[in-house]
Amino acid sequence: MSGIVPAPIARQPWQMLIPLFVLIGFGALVLFSAAAGSWDPYASSHLIRFGVFLVMAFIISMLPRELVQFFAFPAYGIVLLMLLAVELMGFVGGGSQRWLDLGFMQLQPSETMKPVLVVVLARFYASLPVGMIPTWRALIPAGALIMTPVALVLLQPDLGTSLALVFGGAVVMFTAGLPMRWFVGAGLLAAILAPLAFFFGLQPYQQRRVFTFLDPESDPLGDGYHITQSKIAIGSGGFSGKGFNEGSQSHLHYLPEPHTDFIFATMAEEWGFLGGLVVLCAFAMILGWGLSVARASKDRFGKLVALGMTATIFFYVAINLMMVMGLAPVVGIPLPFMSHGGSSMMTNMICIGSLMMVNRWNQKAPRTGLIR
Structure with missing residues (x-):
């Protein structure tokens, strides 16, 4: 086989790329359906963005370890300045000020901070x-x-996004070997401060989301509408779904945000349990590959980068799936590689590129020797 397939192609991590292509293609089909049987405006831009960011991921994968280490803190400083710029001149959308208007795109610096924070830690x-x-x-x-x-x-x-940053940072700190008692203490402190943070730290709409999560049926036409319609869509799909492009919840506009945060519900209505199983298996293969890259790393920096990037993707997947099933409050986190959105696609493809980078370092590392 090595004589038939060119070496540059054979060296690629196909155990990750194949499930990634499955998710991207499946996501494009669901976005096609969410637009009532049209490639525009969601599916076509989804595929174009993936193509652009896949090239970016391959470029990232070629970066040498020394260069990444050298630019870790400068990159962190640049993204931090971009977050400050958001507060001063950020673009407001959906009631939040999260974006910088660059003319050709709306950039969300908080998304970029997720992989950058992992690298700098x-x-x-x-x-x-x-x-x-x-x-x-x-x-x-x-x-x-x-x-x-x-x-x-x-x-x-x-x-x-704040919780995603804390989660990714905590995973890197834990993997670095900080004492377990510190994490236990932080957990106890968080539990004690949670009521104060809820009543004095959260915005009113965020508080309503928590109450809605606890009892969505109390206001099914108001704050509980998103979760209620999502569970209806998922439940109505049954074992094999209603059929491609036959979902009534999204086509009749009962399901809010069917192309972004609730794309899994859109998929489950049309493809049922079998479609959900394909999605979960694909994510499991990608995350499992990320963990294998971390285990194979021969140095501390590569191991921490790989685990942090894998944890970032995992947080997206876990929170989104729990959210659409009513197991977590609605926090506006899209499903990686399937939801329509440039910022989230960019973040997750940076994570993929970083994992490919560490995987290349592992392949070039000596077979023997101690982990530094």
């Missing part, structure tokens, strides 16, 4: 002596690196 811990990992010197600077963008994102306001 990995850079910090890779340069920290192992003996300092259990000390406060490993916690305070990393905490500042995480909480500074989190605070700026909360001002937008964007609770979902």
Whole structure:
């Protein structure tokens, strides 16, 4: 087979690329249906964006370790300045100020911060002596690196992205070897402060989302409308669905945001349990490959980058699926590689490119030797 298939093609991580192509293609079909049987405006732009960002991912995969480490902190600083620019001159959409109007596109810097934060934390811990990992010197600077963008994102306001930043940062910190008691203590502190954060830190609409999550039937035509219609769409799909382009919830506009946050419900109505199983298996293969890349990494920096990027994709998938099934509040997080949206596609393809980059480092690393 190696003599038939060119070496550059054979070296690609097809165990990840094939399920990725399945999700992209399946997403395009669902977006075609969400637009009432039209490639425009969702499906065609979805495929074009993927093509552009796939090229970007391959470019990222070719970056050398030294260059990534060198630019980790400068990139973090640039994205942080972009978050500050959002507060000063950001574009307002949907009641939130999250975007920078670049003319040719609306850029959401908070999305870019997710993979950048993983890289800068990995850079910090890779340069920290192992003996300092259990000390406060490993916690305070990393905490500042995480909480500074989190605070700026909360001002937008964007609770979902803030939680994604905290989750990705916490995974890198845990993998770096910080003491377990610190995470247990942070969890207990969060539980104690949760009521105060709920009543004094969340916006009124965010509080309503939590109440709606707990009892969506209390206001089925108001705040509970999104979750109620989503569960109706998923449940009505049954085992094999109603058929391609036959979904009534999306076509009759009962299901809000059928092409973005609730695309899984749109899919489940038409493709049923079998379609959902295909989606879950594809994500499981991609995430499993990400974990295998982290396990194979021969240095601390690569291992932390791989685990952080995998955790970022996992957070998107888990929260979106829980949200559309009524197991979590609606926080506006799209489903990776299927939902229509440029910023989320860019973020997740940066994660894919970074994983491919670490995988290439692993292939070039010596077969023997200790993990640095």
